[in-house]
Amino acid sequence: MFLSTFEKQLDVKRRIVVPQDFRAAASGPFDGVFCFPSIEADCIEGGGAALFDRYNGVIEELDFGDPLRTALETSVLGGMRQLPFDTAGRITLDEALMAEVA
Numbered sequence: 333m334f335l336s337t338f339e340k341q342l343d344v345k346r347r348i349v350v351p352q353d354f355r356a357a358a359s360g361p362f363d364g365v366f367c368f369p370s371i372e373a374d375c376i377e378g379g380g381a382a383l384f385d386r387y388n389g390v391i392e393e394l395d396f397g398d399p400l401r402t403a404l405e406t407s408v409l410g411g412m413r414q415l416p417f418d419t420a421g422r423i424t425l426d427e428a429l430m431a432e433v434a
Contacts, residue, residue, distance in 0.1 A: 346430060347422040355421055364416035365423060369432035371407050376429055384412070 342348050350358075350365065358365050358380030367378040377383075387408050394401035411432065415423035 342425065346425045347418070348425070349420065349422050350417065352421065355417060362414060362416070364414060366412055367415050367423070367425070367429060368408055368412040369429065371404075376425070376432070378415075378423075 340348050354365075360381040362381055365378040365380060366384045367376050369375075370377045387404070391401055391404050391409065394404070411428070413426055413429060415425070417423060
C-alpha cells in the first residue's frame with residue numbers, strides 16, 4: 333500500500349522516477365506498477381499487483397451486467413497499463429495515459 337501522494341515532473345520522454353519505497357511496496361512477480369486514470373480525481377493512480385487484485389476482486393463480486401461492474405471494467409481495467417521499471421527505477425507513461433490526464 334502506498335501511504336502518500338507523489339508528485340514529480342515527467343521528463344521529455346514521459347518518464348517518472350518512482351520512489352524506492354514505492355518500488356519496494358510494489359515488488360512482486362511483475363517488476364513495475366499498474367497505472368490507470370483515476371475514477372475520482374484528475375490524476376493517474378498506480379500500485380503493485382495487490383492494487384490490481386483488489387480492484388479485480390471488487391469487480392468480480394458484482395453481478396455480470398451490473399452497470400457499476402461495467403463502468404469499473406471499462407474505466408479501471410480498460411484503462412490500466414502495466415508499466416515496468418527501467419534500470420533507474422522509472423516508468424514511462426504511454427500516450428493513452430497521458431491523454432487521459434491532459
